[in-house]
Amino acid sequence: xxxxxxxxxxxxxxxxxxxxxxxxxxxxxxxxxxxxxxxxxxxxxxxxxxxxxxxxxxxxxxxxxxxxxxxxxxxxxxxxxxx
Amino acid sequence: xxxxxxxxxxxxxxxxxxxxxxxxxxxxxxxxxxxxxxxxxxxxxxxxxxxxxxxxxxxxxxxxxxxxxxxxxxxxxxxxxxxxxxxxxxxxxxxxxxxxxxxxxxxxxxxxxxxxxxxxxxxxxxxxxxxxxxxxxxxxxxxxxxxxxxxxxxxxxxxxxxxxxxxxxxxxxxxxxxxxxxxxxxxxxxxxxxxxxxxxxxxxxxxxxxxxxxxxxxxxxxxxxxxxxxxxxxxxxxxxxxxxxxxxxxxxxxxxxxxxxxxxxxxxxxxxxxxxxxxxxxxxxxxxxxxxxxxxxxxxxxxxxxxxxxxxxxxxxxxxxxxxxxxxxxxxxxxxxxxxxxxxxxxxxxxxxxxxxxxxxxxxxxxxxxxxxxxxxxxxxxxxxxxxxxxxxxxxxxxxxxxxxxxxx
Numbered sequence: 503x504x505x506x507x508x509x510x511x512x513x514x515x516x517x518x519x520x521x522x523x524x525x526x527x528x529x530x531x532x533x534x535x536x537x538x539x540x541x542x543x544x545x546x547x548x549x550x551x552x553x554x555x556x557x558x559x560x561x562x563x564x565x566x567x568x569x570x571x572x573x574x575x576x577x578x579x580x581x582x583x584x585x
Numbered sequence: 586x587x588x589x590x591x592x593x594x595x596x597x598x599x600x601x602x603x604x605x606x607x608x609x610x611x612x613x614x615x616x617x618x619x620x621x622x623x624x625x626x627x628x629x630x631x632x633x634x635x636x637x638x639x640x641x642x643x644x645x646x647x648x649x650x651x652x653x654x655x656x657x658x659x660x661x662x663x664x665x666x667x668x669x670x671x672x673x674x675x676x677x678x679x680x681x682x683x684x685x686x687x688x689x690x691x692x693x694x695x696x697x698x699x700x701x702x703x704x705x706x707x708x709x710x711x712x713x714x715x716x717x718x719x720x721x722x723x724x725x726x727x728x729x730x731x732x733x734x735x736x737x738x739x740x741x742x743x744x745x746x747x748x749x750x751x752x753x754x755x756x757x758x759x760x761x762x763x764x765x766x767x768x769x770x771x772x773x774x775x776x777x778x779x780x781x782x783x784x785x786x787x788x789x790x791x792x793x794x795x796x797x798x799x800x801x802x803x804x805x806x807x808x809x810x811x812x813x814x815x816x817x818x819x820x821x822x823x824x825x826x827x828x829x830x831x832x833x834x835x836x837x838x839x840x841x842x843x844x845x846x847x848x849x850x851x852x853x854x855x856x857x858x859x860x861x862x863x864x865x866x867x868x869x870x871x872x873x874x875x876x877x878x879x880x881x882x883x884x885x886x887x888x889x890x891x892x893x894x895x896x897x898x899x900x901x902x903x904x905x906x907x908x909x910x911x912x913x914x915x916x917x918x919x920x921x922x923x924x925x926x927x928x929x930x931x932x933x934x935x936x937x938x939x940x941x942x943x944x945x946x947x948x949x950x951x952x953x954x955x956x957x958x959x960x961x962x963x964x965x966x967x968x969x970x971x972x973x974x975x976x977x978x979x980x981x982x983x984x985x986x987x988x989x990x991x992x993x994x
Contacts, residue, residue: 540950545726545745558760560721560742 504555506578513574516550529571555581608927613935616946626650627838627966632943638971640961641945645918646807646888647966648838648878661873668868673700674855677866685876689843692879693814693829697851700843700872702864704803704832705731707842709738710860711799711830712770716741720766723757723791725749725782727775727953729801741768748775748953751786758794767796773805773816777952777960778911779919781805784820792825799828804917807836807882808889808965833875836882841867841875885965892918892965895972899963902976907990908983911958921947922979924957929988934959936982942975 514527520543521527525536533539539547548559551573557580559567567573609615623631627647630637648654661681671677682700689698701707712735716722720741724732727748736743744761747753754769761767769791771782784800791798802815810818813836817826827848833841844854855861867875893915900915903922911921924930927948934946937959945960952958961975983990 542726542950542953542955549745549747552760553756556760558742558744558757561736561745562741562743 504581506574509578510574512554513551513570516547516554517570520547527570529569531570532568551577557581557584608931613931614938616931616934619943627964628971632938635941637941637943638975639943640975641943643835643962644838644964645892645962646836646838646882646885647964651878651881653881654838654874654878657877658870658874662870665869669866671865672862673866674862679869681869681872682866685872688876688879689845692883693845695845696847698843698845699855699861700841700867701861702841702867704834704842706860706864707830707844708732708801709735710858711828711844712736713738714854714858716766716768720768721761722768722770723754723796724770725772727777728770728772729776732770732801749782751783751790754787755790758790758796763795767794768799769796770799772801773809774917774919776804776919777921777947777958779917779921780912781816781916784817784822788822788825797827798825799830800826801830803832803835804919806831808892808918813882813885813889837875837878839871839875839878841871888965892963895967896920896963898969898972899961899975902972903979906976906980907992908979909991918963920961920963922959924959927957929986930957930959933982933986933988936985937978940978940982942978
């Protein structure tokens, strides 16, 4: 099973190439506000996470996933459910 | 007691206001503020006093000035009045609306048809009504805003797959619970790049996972397939498509939208589809024009052939002059020119309008993958002479805008 710390570390790796503003990435960093990502970039990023862990993150969940920490929680939760 | 200060709800648009002002401060015309002073024909208008060739109107079959279409509207205006002032399910269904739905059934060879007040509402209504809580909508990443908005309005879970990528669709379908209801939403022609979907492969994958399929043929109706029904007809997947959505504002030449289907329970949608129920129906003149246009499009074989001919001439001509195009061959009646950045796109667009050629400027987030485009849509009534003028003006504008052209192989 993949723990949250591992998930968080991998999410940071996935985000880094898209972090064009070179902002410091923390649990509280937000995609739209801090990183100034547009909605298409965020949707592509989510797709890459789905493929990384073979999970499904429906687009209708995105409004509640504003920060890196929230995404890490969501992915870790989905992986736990998957078992 | 004093009131607290009012928070300006438009403040969130300040960055966009600044960007737009910055664009205009370079002295170019506003790409999103064109006013047509006179419309001379489906291919020509007067803009700022200048005679302009229209190459960005989606008026594919040139039906807007068809004499029979105009006469049908004139008659309906006289017989039924200016508007219906009501919903289709209350006082807003006239004989004209019933006749239009009959024409749609005939055109598509399907047993049910529903006419909406706009194409946007047709997608909004169908997508949001078909899929509910616990269901899944699986849509192409490059889907039109009306499909995305329909997803938002539904209570379904939304899954997006990579544009036209069959393997990616399959991978995502496999992750869904087998017992859940699924709607796969596709478009025949994608309007930004003008590329066509590989429907047989996509539809087969959707069916293999128990999904219903909706295909939007907004940019394919009138000139794809034997009967002009769209890409789904041309590619031979009619039997596996559950719902076809379309619009009157492109080939038909008016305004309005529709959905056609053979589903036996289709008619109930009139009572549950909110963008159909809670809005006024189309004015009698508009729906009568649409009916006549649809009936004429059924047999418009010469016009279809001419549209493809003019499209090949424009696509080939631009390619030969070194413009980079979004599709290697002309896949639809949309020819998109790839541009390097916002400034060059705006300057090139502005130069073209000064030279008397109107095209669409498209930019992110309306475009996929952050590309900037000058988008041309061709009309069956464009003459070879007009296309040649357009080609010359594109070359001239590229020089003036210092757009680098590529060596022709």
